[in-house]
Amino acid sequence: MPSAFTKTTGAAHWHTLVQARAIETQCYFAACNQVGRHQNGRETYGHSLIVDPWGQILSDAKLDIGLYSAELDINYLAQVRRQMPVAEHNRINYKLK
Numbered sequence: 001m002p003s004a005f006t007k008t009t010g011a012a013h014w015h016t017l018v019q020a021r022a023i024e025t026q027c028y029f030a031a032c033n034q035v036g037r038h039q040n041g042r043e044t045y046g047h048s049l050i051v052d053p054w055g056q057i058l059s060d061a062k063l064d065i066g067l068y069s070a071e072l073d074i075n076y077l078a079q080v081r082r083q084m085p086v087a088e089h090n091r092i093n094y095k096l097k
Contacts, residue, residue, distance in 0.1 A: 004034040010045020015057070022051040026081050028058075028072050035063055053080045 001021070005014050014033065022029035028050065035046030050059040050070040058070035081087065 001029070001031045002033075003031060005045045007043040007045050010047065014045055014047055015049070018049050019051055019055040019057070022053055023055045024086070026053045026077070026084070026086060028052055028070075028077065035061075035065060053077055 001018075003014075010033065018029060018031040021031070030048075030050050032048045033046055034044035035048075037043045046061060046063045048059075048061040048068060049057055050068065051057055052072075053076075059068045061068050
C-alpha cells in the first residue's frame with residue numbers, strides 16, 4: 001500500500017492503521033510511506049512497514065530510504081486464519097440454504 005502520511009498524522013495513526021489492515025485482512029501487509037521534507041514544505045512521516053497477519057511489525061524503515069524485506073511464513077498465515085476464521089464471516093461468501 002503506497003502512502004504519503006504527513007509527519008503529524010503519521011505519528012498519531014500510521015502504525016495503528018497499518019496493523020489494523022493486516023489483522024482485518026489476515027494477510028502479510030507491506031505499507032510504503034513517503035519520508036522527508038518536500039519542495040512544497042510538507043513533511044511526510046516515513047516508517048514504511050511490513051506487518052504479519054496478527055499485527056506484529058516485522059520491519060520498520062523508520063526515517064530511512066531503501067529496500068526492506070521480511071520473511072513470510074505461510075504456515076503461520078494458515079495458523080492465524082484457522083484460529084480466527086474471519087473470512088468465514090464474510091457476508092459475500094454467505095450461501096443461502
